[in-house]
């Protein structure tokens with residue numbers, strides 16, 4: 383399942399409140415519409431409704447594709463703030479990671495995460511590609 387938290391923060395430019403959704407876990411099998419938002423980064427942009435300023439928050443989360451049987455754990459330096467180690471996510475990882483067909487990867491950059499998603503979508507072997 384997907385997990386997210388709705389937050390509000392003050393626009394750095396005009397101080398008006400901006401609503402923003404922080405995703406802790408994105409299950410693209412159950413929420414396929416979120417996959418393109420990861421790939422085009424729109425999931426990580428908050429746009430101020432008052433002044434139109436764009437704020438970019440590439441916050442870490444768990445990317446889970448049950449069809450492809452992959453779990454990609456994107457961690458960034460802000461990750462502690464969004465409680466990526468929450469019990470619910472730990473359970474999800476535990477439940478699926480132990481299935482032998484599952485691939486589990488940890489990446490530290492958003493671009494690396496996207497790269498992995500694309501590699502697995504093409505049914506390629508990411509280790510082989512990195513070696514190359």
Ligand SMILES: [Zn+2]
Nearest residue numbers: 393396430433
């Ligand atoms: Zn603003």
